[in-house]
Amino acid sequence: MSTPGRGLHGHVLDTLGPAITAGEYPPGSVLRTDELAQRFEVSRSVMREAVRVLESMHLVESRRRVGVTVRPKAEWNVYDPQVIRWRLAGADRPRQLRSLTVLRSAVEPVAAGLAAKHATAEQCAELTECALGMVANSRGHKLEGYLIHDVAFHRAVLTASGNEMFARLGDVVAEVLAGRTHHEVMFEDPDPAAVTLHVQVAEAVRAGDAVRAEQLTREITVGALQELDILAP
């Protein structure tokens, strides 16, 4: 799903990014470009490009005569998909997963409500198709198939909302759902009630019932939050 580092500077980022987001270098730590270039066996030009990218993510700050200092966590661009991926792959994965799920619980219901108002016929069709796909894969340990349709469903809702900010959260939701299936314990088939809720959301959007779509989606996200509490109370 993620894009592996293109070029040398990308390879450097694939190592440095996760290290920084994992807290391996505490805030205030000072790195020197030349030293990093030697460590990664790349030229200074390449290392400078990598540092610029980290700087644009607000992970570090580069100052003359000082070096490259790691910024406090609170200043990181935590919405950057790359940063999200790095953090999800690292140690504070559970914390990150919780933050993202709370974000989902705020955004998705509103998005569903908007989708009920703005969705085109094609979008409604895709939505019901996804929901049907979820039903078809809800029994018999077809977890991968279920995941694909689940992701597609939530992506479709966010897109159909007509709000670009919501639409761009599709990747985030995809990461969260994939994480639940792959990393967390999920041996059994998905909760039938959740599957039903998705079908009902598709119906509500098709019917243009914004309030109902929002309320049903809220129930879905509440379920997702409870799931987290059960796994790590």
Added chain:
Amino acid sequence: MSTPGRGLHGHVLDTLGPAITAGEYPPGSVLRTDELAQRFEVSRSVMREAVRVLESMHLVESRRRVGVTVRPKAEWNVYDPQVIRWRLAGADRPRQLRSLTVLRSAVEPVAAGLAAKHATAEQCAELTECALGMVANSRGHKLEGYLIHDVAFHRAVLTASGNEMFARLGDVVAEVLAGRTHHEVMFEDPDPAAVTLHVQVAEAVRAGDAVRAEQLTREITVGALQELDILAP
């Protein structure tokens, strides 16, 4: 509020970033680093660093033998504060403002609810202080003073929610509120009802009444949305 471009590459970004986000180069447009370097009168190294940053924002994609191609709008990292600033300064400012306000309407009520549960005594104190500051500046054309406390209030709520993703939206809210005061028409004093709502939110958070804090904040954001509809129906 924004950070002016540090160094030469920053200066290049200050020009190229707004140009791209403004749609001056339509998706699929091809730029060449050498040509850009000449145009901005910087070395290729500097231009390459700038391109890397634009690439990390998913605004462009650099490929060998092709050049630097502008990506479609739908792929941009629209949560990057820098991108948000560029777009707010550009032509589709109204559209962007609307998207962000809808996002606020989804996030802030939930954040307020969480704040009611998690806020510390200090955070409650700061919240009421901000609300009082808003009241003090709500009459007599003290718009700047009002804005400062308004921003501080919403920032405090988002921070007190305890969710880092919410907290990082403080800058976004600040931009939106500042935009309303500075760019949109706002000659008169703020709506007294809105001021009252802020005070009541502070009270609800202090009292730990999550439902009430969420509901009141929802009223605030509904007001913000209506304000937009009045300005551009």
Added chain:
DNA sequence: GTGACATATAAGTCTGACTTTTGCCCTCGG
């Protein structure tokens, strides 16, 4: 102690040469 000044340090910049990938075109064979 305080201010001005000197110094060392690390980032910032530029240049030029070289390497590597890859889109494109041309040819050749079916």
Added chain:
DNA sequence: CCGAGGGCAAAAGTCAGACTTATATGTCAC
């Protein structure tokens, strides 16, 4: 006429070295 294969060239990618600039810090005079 068309498709496969090979060669060409364009543009990004990489590197090394020299130079510039800002600035933190230490020093010295007052």
